[in-house]
Amino acid sequence: MEPARRRRRPAVSCILCRKRKIKCNRGTPCSNCMRSKNATCIYTNAPPPVSETRRQGTFVEPSQTRERPGVGSETASPLTPSTLSTTAPTNTAAETPCITIVDTHSPLNSNDTPNNSRTAPEEPTSACPAAAYTPFSTFTRNSRVETRPLNVSGDFYFHCEHRLASQPQAVKRSVTHKTRLFGPSHWANSAIMLYDMLHVLERSLRDETSNVLRYEKRCKALARIIKARRAPPWPCPPSPELPARAMCDALIERYLSTSEAVLRVLHIPSFRRDYEALWDLSSTPDPAFRVQLKLVLALGAVTYDSAFSLRPFAIRWIYEAQTWISAPEFKHQLVLPSLQTGILLHCAREAVGVGEDMVWAGVGTTLRMAMYMGLHRDPSGLGPKKKSPLIAEMRRRLWNTILELALQTSLTSGGPPLFNLDDFDTEPPGNFDDEQLSRESQEAPVPKPQAEFTQTTIAIALRKMLPQRLAIAKYINDLSSRASYAETLRxxxxxxxxxxxxxxxxxxxxxxSGGPPDFVLRSLEMVLRRYFLALHMPFFSPSFRESEFAYSRRVVVDTALRLWRAAFPVPLSLSPESAELDDPLARISTCGSGLFGTVAIQGFVAVAVELKTLIREEESLGLLGPGEVRPDLLLALQDFKAWSWKAMEAGETNSKVHLVSSMIFAQVEAVRKGLDETQAAEYIEKAAEEAEERSLRLLEEVEARTRPIQEVEAVGVGVEAGSSILDTPPEAWGTEDWDYMVSDFLVDPTGTENLSWVFQSAFG
Incomplete structure (x- = not known):
């Protein structure tokens, strides 16, 4: 008689702990996986809830973290790396909710082991009490969200939602860095895909004989000095000074043919009338209009020349406008001219690069101010007093522009749009040319046919696609949204x-004049196509492992190339370095900040990762040789390197973008040349050193040009005329004058230098 077989108990430990035959605390992730820096902590069966007595974290009720979808999102408790609570979707609303709390407040360094580690983080806990259920929660017992710090000094936390076999496919990601949370559409979520490529370069950068990090520290110090000299003192009250009349005329025309042609803010005849009155010595100047005018000049300065020579003036004009609009007198701001100034300020800050990361928050304030003024209600239904045609049309235009800014900054910042289609009933702008509307006329003009191009056609076109684009922004960035591939395809x-x-x-x-200008059509293409990029980017990385996402892979790469060619129809890498960029959109893309910078980085990531994958596939098949890799991708990668350098020539002080683009391009070239690992490392390090040396010399020249005369006479600087800091012994760089300017992230607190400065660079 055979002995009765014992029933096999279900495995409760994670796969790694079972393989190592060590005790698992059943957390998500477990303490052993956290100590060993395991990327994933996977259970064959869902881990059982931990009892109340074993809790070490702080339980967060669903009602504290989420209200009804679309309501109360602004009152949610703050998200910090020490207490992160995220969940995945549910298939059955009646399931008991489960919130996983992962404490990553003290992440271990990659060199730490259980034997020599620092203080270990608190063990993660899971709790699923039935009392936590609310009718609006969408939590499921089997949901698990892994929150893991990237091993770059523990500064970055990537929150990835894992898919379960019984649930719809979902990929959701966000990044916590310092006090900021970058949502799924922020470019930082795509930059993580380059980490394995950059990790290959880390070994060469640890060499003590390498000058790359030394050059980078000096570049950072010079950048801080240059930026400090550009910024005027705060507060910066508006001054009456203006450039010469000819310069003002040129900058205004630049603005009207670029920014105003896409985002309607001004009534051009009224603006020109007030502008002419400003130069009339017999009239009393209007300080509010002068502030508005300076913002127009700042936006026009971005495309004035390819070197952005007016950048310091543009920054000062923005500071003056920010000081003026920050005055604690609120009622005078509740008029259309003040609202126009606020919109121009947001556009100028983003274009010139003055606190552009915070524009999304400022646009939210402007959106609420516009609602307070009733712009979200159509003028035809407001009050017994009928609005004049000009006022009514301007209210529609300004509301349309505010919606567009809220949507665009939502995608750039990774934050939710914070408005719905049923929040307003304002009609789209009419198809009018500005000359059809006047201050004096009370008769409503007849709008032109839709087939006739006017100064408002592009604004109407953007409004027509607002529902589709708003749905995508909410789908990507709203907290209550759960991405599935079927919804993505729809x-x-x-x-x-x-x-x-x-x-x-x-x-x-x-x-x-013949139809829409080329600048307008290309700008519209950039604005609209970026939604394809944002929509499919979360599935780009999985597409290399799962064939069902192959369509996303094709869309991302194709869109990245199309966006790049919309900005630069003629490849930058094929034109002489000294060639003047006389195309307005190319100048905006090179001199300005904002939309194109985000699109460029996401496109660069897509092209670099695609090239890396193609090279590996060709190499594995033994087919790699001259001309085998897609030439259009290679040209785009080379173009990004050229663009990063032209941006520095136009006043960009961050040298790390040029450094990273040079290193990755060199890595691709090393593989194409068939270099072995040692030769490739030397080739890449040489490219990195040349890029940093080049950047350092440029920043030295800029710093010398911006150095006040008094400082030169008083200090003497210690570097002879015509010489370079590169001619100074490296040991002389670490003087006290420079130490306080070098950012903390350049020093690894654990004593081992890594690539944290590469990722930190883009976050400021």
Missing amino acids: LDAELREAYKTLTRSLHTCKSP
Whole structure:
């Protein structure tokens, strides 16, 4: 008689602990995986809830972290690396909710082991009490969200939502850095895909004989000095000084043909009338209009020349406007001219790069101010007093522009749009040219046919695609949203159909001048196509492992190339370095900040990762050789390197973008040349050193040009005329004058230098 077989108990430890035959605390992730820096902590079966007596974290009720979807999002408890609570979707609303709390307040360094580690982090806990359920929660017992710090000094926390077999496919990601949370559409979420490529370079950068880090520290110190000299003192009250009349005229025309042609803010005849009155010595100047004018000049300065020579003046004009608009007198701001100034301030800050990361928050304030003024209600239904045609149309235009800014900054910052289609009933702007509207006329003009191109056609076109784009922004960035690939494909189809219809109608538009300007069409393409990039980027990395996401891979790469060619129809790498960029959109993309910077980095990531994958595939098949890799991707990668350098020539002080682009391009070239590991490391390090040396010399020249005369005479600087800091012995660089300017992230607190400065660079 065979002995009765013992029933096999279900495994409760994670796979790694079972393999190592060590005790698992059943956390998510478990303490052993956290200590060993395991990227994933996987259970065959879901870990059982930990009892109340074993809790070490602080339980967060669902009602504390989430209210009804779309309501109360601004009152949610703050998210910090020490207490992170995220969840995945549920298939059954009646399931008991489970919130996983992961404490990553004290992440271990990659060199730490259980034997020599520092104080270990608190063990994560899971709790699923039935009393925590609310009707609006969407939590499930089997949900697990891994929160792991990237091993770059423990500064970055990537929150990735894992898919379970019984749930819809979902990929959601965000990044916590210092006090900021970058949502899924922020470019930082895509930059993580380059980490394995950068990690290959870490070994060469640890060499004590390498000058790359030394050069980088000096570049950072010079950048801080240059930026400090550009910024005026705060507060900066508006001054009456203006550039010469000819310069003002040129900058205004630049603004009207670029920014105003896409985002309608001004009534151009009224603006010109007030501008002429400003130069009339017999009239009393209006301080509010002078502030507005300076913001127009700042936006025009971005495209004035390819070197952005007016950058210091543009920064001062923005500071003056910020001081003026911050005055604690609120009622005078509740008028249309003040609202126009606020919109121009947001546009100028983003274009010039003055606190551009915070524009999304400022646009939210402007959106609420516009609602307070009633712009979210159509003028035809407001009060017994009928609005004049000009006022009514300007209210529609300004509301339309505010919605567009809220949507665009939402995608750039990774934050939710914070408005819905049912929050307003304001009609889209009419198809008018500005000359059809006047201050004196009370008769409503007749709008031109939709087939006729006017100064408002682009604003109307953007409004037509607002529902599709808003749905995508909410789908990507809203906290209550759960991404599934089927929903991604549905939104892609809707956006693609609307985009095709819109482009066909625009290309058939006619006007006395012949149709839409080339700048307007290319700008519109950049604004709209970036939604395809944001929509499919979360599935780009999984597409290399799972064939079902192959469509996303193709869309991301194709969109990245199209966006790049919209900005630079002529490849930058094929033109002489000294060539003047006389194309307005190319100048905005090179001299300005904001939209294109985000698109460029995301496109660079997509192209670099795609090239890396293709090279590996070709290499594994033994087919790699001259001309085997896609030349269009290689050209785009080389273009990004050229763009990063031209941006520095135009006043960009961050040298790390040029450094990273040079290193990754060198890595691709090393593989194409068939270099072995040692030769490739030397080749990459040489490229990095050349890039940093080049950047250092440029920043030295800029610093010397911006150095006050008094400082030169008083200090003497210690570097002879015509010489370079590179001619100074490296040991002389670490003087007290420079130490306090070097950022903390350049020093690894554990004593081992890593790539934290590469990722930190883009976060300021």
